[in-house]
Structures are given as structure tokens and as C-alpha cells.
Amino acid sequence: MKYTIGIDLGGTNIAAGLVDGDSRLIVKASVPTRASRPWREIAADMAALADRLAKEAGLPFSAVCSIGVGSPGTPDTKRGIILFSGNLGWDRVPVAQELSRLTGKPVLLANDANCAALAEGKAGAGKGLSSLVLVTFGTGIGAGILLDGRIYEGFNFGAGEFGHMVIRSGGEACTCGRKGCWEAYASMTALCRQAGRAALKNPSSALSRLESSGEGLNGRNVFEAAKAGDETARAVVGRFLQYVSEGVVNVVNILQPQAVLIGGALSKEGDYVLAPLRRYARLNAFCRNNTLPRIDCASLGNDAGILGAALLGR
């Protein structure tokens, strides 16, 4: 049996897991990243975590064939260098080389969203498909593209930024500097902003009560208010899902992958999101020969990053 280790290097935690030859996650562990430290200390913690995982699985470290690292930002996957990561505050850090030196293993590097897409394609909701796009709706919108069974990252390792696709020319300002990006309309952050505005205009709505409560508005409770029948919340969620759908059908029309998978916090809403999304796609996608890509929720949740990183070495 060939074992590999996957490390999901986040701005807050380093999460890692040991994966067997059948793409099963055997053991998991994590340590805080403490990203402000010198990067070599972080690499040393990653090496120690790998060692610990093998021990916890009762395996000699020699049974581990390779280590994969999923990193935020833009990694140069050919040279194993993180070119830039805002979350880590890293600029041209040769993390793969260092981790390989410390562990004696081949180390592979990829962007975390791409790792998640790879995992969903090999062992998740897209298992058995050779092409898919995983779109993760959370604080922002992240995406990973899998084509011919492999991560597609463009010539500069930066492809898949569907979140920074303008869907409303001249619209709301995005963190990237453009106006009208999909992320500014269809991320969970955008939903909360839209709900906040609606709450102001409709002081008798459930949204308004939520906002003035200690809880505040989060994506979850905006959806709950809509499901419970609050008119204002229903209108907000309806319009939000229209933005989600417009972007997803853009993905379809541009890439025609076998599947578009919805990940992140939005995927927790399941059929409440999938049903209108599929209906919009059936009516609007540019699929002349009635071959609409599958639209589904991702299935691996937070483990997708670890698993995908572990699969980089396959």
C-alpha cells in the first residue's frame, strides 16, 4: 500500500493527514500556523506533523512516498516556491525544497483551491470525472479547475479566479480593485452585505431583528430567515442565488466541464441552493445539444484540501 501525506497550509492552521492508496484519510492532525514566524519554523512544524502522522498510523516513515502541500496564494508548482501569499505574508518562499530537505521525501506544491478540486475529482462528488470546476463560496469565491484529470493552473499558476470575473459591469467594488466581480455579489460576505442593506430598509423584517441582535447577520441565518418565510430574506436570497447562478452558468458556457461543484459555506444549504441553480442553468446555459454539466455540492468539506494535497504525488 502506498501512503502519502497531504498538508493544507492555512493562514490560521496547518492541517495534515495521511492518505492510503485508496485515497482514504487514515489519520489527521493540525497545529496553529502562527504565520508571523520565520517561514523555516513553519516548515519545521510541517515536517514534525508528517512524522507524527506516520507514528499515529503505526507506520514507519519510510512507508510515506511523498508529501503534498496545498498553499494559499500563488505557488510556482514547478519549482515548489510560494510566489506570493497574502494570508501567510510570504514572498518567494521555497517551502517545498525545505520540507523535502527536512523529511527526505519528494514534496509537491499546489494552490489550496486546486487541491480541493483534485480531491473532489478523485474521491469526492466528482469521482470518476475527468473535468470539473469546484467553486467555493465563503468569505470570498475560490475556484479550482480540473481538466483531463489534472489541475489546470494556467501559464503563471494563477488560473481559476472565477471570483474575479466581472458579472456586473460598473457594479460594486471588489477587494481586487475591479468593480462588479462575482465575489462582490455572490460570496457569503456579499450575501451578508445585501442582507444588511435590506434590513435597514425593512425594519420589521427578521433580517433587521437578526442584525440588531448579538448574533448579527451571517450567511447561515440569512438563509434560515428565508426558509422560515421572512419576505425580505426571501427576496435577498432569491436575488443572491440569481448572482450565484449567473456566474455558474458563465463557468458552464466557458469551460463545459463534466461538473460544476459548489463548495464552502453555501454548499451547506444543499437543495435549497441546488434546485434554483439547476433550474436557471437548464434555462440559460449555452448547451445546444442538451448536455448540461452536472451541478452538485462538493462532498469532502474541509478535508478536501488535505486529501487533494496528498493526491498530488499520485
Next chain:
Amino acid sequence: MKYTIGIDLGGTNIAAGLVDGDSRLIVKASVPTRASRPWREIAADMAALADRLAKEAGLPFSAVCSIGVGSPGTPDTKRGIILFSGNLGWDRVPVAQELSRLTGKPVLLANDANCAALAEGKAGAGKGLSSLVLVTFGTGIGAGILLDGRIYEGFNFGAGEFGHMVIRSGGEACTCGRKGCWEAYASMTALCRQAGRAALKNPSSALSRLESSGEGLNGRNVFEAAKAGDETARAVVGRFLQYVSEGVVNVVNILQPQAVLIGGALSKEGDYVLAPLRRYARLNAFCRNNTLPRIDCASLGNDAGILGAALLGR
């Protein structure tokens, strides 16, 4: 020397050419399509055209290794069937099989926009690149994607419909049934519509004079009026180029190809279009490590379709 024949099967004309092993177009010829005829007659004309090209080049027909056909609509390139073409009025036509039977040659089929992208990548403005997107701005917006040196067409042969990417949620109606597609804002047809509205509002503008003249508004004379300094035309063209730029940077952020090439009528404006487009891209593309794809005009013009079809067999 290996020769191949490329056929650009259009709704109006069947244009064909014989190409040598160095991707040079040796001879060209065309006949009217007369699309309302039975498709077998059209296939017979294609076969006759192939025969005529070899004769005109002074070659025995046995010197032709393969024939490629670029077709409008959605071809099933694996089975050589045109699944659907509105321009031809075809539905599930096995044109490659028939042409192969008539000529005794292997016949390859691909979408015409994809053929043009292949040609630009092998012998045109993108020569030597392994990835590019060719966007053709004309009556509509067509696009072809080249990845790893090969045409990318998605799982259902329909990928690359960047023209039907919503860039203005809730915006103008598109021919595809959605609202706010790039094609509804950045095709030459859209430019004329935008110019027509501006002419109505500004009766003293050059646009208004053009509209009421016999000539009418076309993309070309709107650009000319802007270059000549007409304020209304400048405003129209400036906003139009903003729409063009927004979509091009979407292409960049999504696929990060080595180049985005501008084709069709818009490419005739050269630097007048390229300069603001590149400026917008430098300021707005999501390329963290300063690696912006090349943005250029396509170089093969109308021959791209023929040449790309001829290259399918390589």
C-alpha cells in the same frame, strides 16, 4: 512534404485551401454553400473543391494526407458529426464520414472558432505558444481556446462561449436568451446599437449624420468618427472598449493563457483598441506575480479558419 487540406464551411461560402508541411497556405478556392440544399450535395462540393485544390497546386491527390473541416455550430469532433448548426440548418449530419467516403482521406472536424485559434497558435500571432484564447469580435463574439497546444472543447464540444458570459447582470437581452452577455455589450453589433442610441440623443454628432446618411452606422465608421474627434463617438467607443476590456480580463483571470488574441472586425482597429485594453488589463487583471498574458491582435484574418482546419490532421 506532407500536404493537408482545410475547409472552412460557412453559412455563405465553402472556403478551402491546401497547406504544406510548414503550415503555408499554397492555394485557396471557394464556392457558395447554398445551405438550403441537401447536405450530401454540399459534401460533394467540398470533395470537388479538395480535388480542384490539389490540381491547382500541381499535386497528385495522393499527396494530400488528410482533410480538416471547420464548421459553425457544435460538431461532435470524435464522431465527425455536426450535432447542430443554425447557420447551416443542420441537425446531426455525419459530414466527416461522407467526405471521407467521397475522397478516400481521413477527415477531421472541429468548430470554426476553434480552428482559427489553432491556426493562430501554430502559425499566427500566437505561434510558439502552447496556450491562448482567440476572441473574435464581429456580428457576435466567438472564441476558441488552445491549451497544451490543442483545442479545448469541453466534454460536450461546446466550450469557449465567452460571448455568452454575463458581464452585466440584469442587462441587455442577448440572442441566447440571457441578459447581460458580453456579446450584447462588446460585439460590433452592440457597438452599432450603442452608437445608434447616442446618435438619437446627440443630433449634432457625427454619429447622427452617419446614421441618417445612406451609409448607416457600422463598427468601422463609429471608430473613424471617434478617431476624428467627434465627442459623442469618443464617449461611445470609450465605453465600448471598457466592456471589451472587462471581458478580456475575465478571460485572463479565469484561464491565464499565454496570450489573448483579438480577432474579427475589431482587430482592424489595431493599437487604437490594444492600447486601452492593455492598460486596463495591467491595472485590473488578477496576476499577482506580474505575469500578464500577452494581449495582441490575431494575424491570420479570414485565412485562420482554413489554415486551422488543415492543421487538424497534424
